[in-house]
Amino acid sequence: MVVIWRYSSPSTVPATAITTHAVHATPSEISRRELYFFNLFRVFQATLIAGLIFSPMAVDWVALSHEQLARGIAIAYFIFATFNLFVGARSKTDVQTNVAIALAADIAATTIALYAIKNPPSGIAMLLMVNVGAGALLLPPRLAFFFAALATSASSVSRSSAA
Numbered sequence: 001m002v003v004i005w006r007y008s009s010p011s012t013v014p015a016t017a018i019t020t021h022a023v024h025a026t027p028s029e030i031s032r033r034e035l036y037f038f039n040l041f042r043v044f045q046a047t048l049i050a051g052l053i054f055s056p057m058a059v060d061w062v063a064l065s066h067e068q069l070a071r072g073i074a075i076a077y078f079i080f081a082t083f084n085l086f087v088g089a090r091s092k093t094d095v096q097t098n099v100a101i102a103l104a105a106d107i108a109a110t111t112i113a114l115y116a117i118k119n120p121p122s123g124i125a126m127l128l129m130v131n132v133g134a135g136a137l138l139l140p141p142r143l144a145f146f147f148a149a150l151a152t153s154a155s156s157v158s159r160s161s162a163a
Contacts, residue, residue: 031095031138038099038134039085042106045127046081049113050074052121063118070116077109099138103147106131107154114158125155 053074064070110128114120136144
């Protein structure tokens with residue numbers, strides 16, 4: 001809620017009189033547009049992860065250490081990304097809540113994909129950096145730093161455990 005202060009005219013009312021009007025802050029059209037493109041990039045990322053895991057052409061250079069886990073997370077992440085693209089930007093929920101949930105899903109899906117692929121390409125972790133950077137534009141600084149630290153530690157742990 002945003003409170004707008006309006007001072008009354010000093011000639012007719014004492015200087016200590018203040019009137020307030022409560023205005024509910026609604027997400028701007030710009031925030032919704034940024035959220036839409038953030039969700040669109042998530043669909044691209046989910047498609048890329050699914051392509052790496054399911055593609056018959058990638059069989060020679062992408063080996064799966066946990067095949068069922070990799071396929072399950074690729075399907076679940078693609079469904080989440082598609083659902084969030086069509087419903088997330090149009091929902092009436094708070095933009096920050098939507099972005100925080102989506103970033104948590106991005107970090108979880110990318111971490112599991114990095115764990116499930118033997119010697120994963122570093123591009124998967126780089127895609128997560130784009131997600132965290134885009135999410136940082138829509139989140140308050142403290143929450144943005146939290147997700148950046150979470151993504152860094154999660155990708156480091158998954159890369160070290162996959163080796």
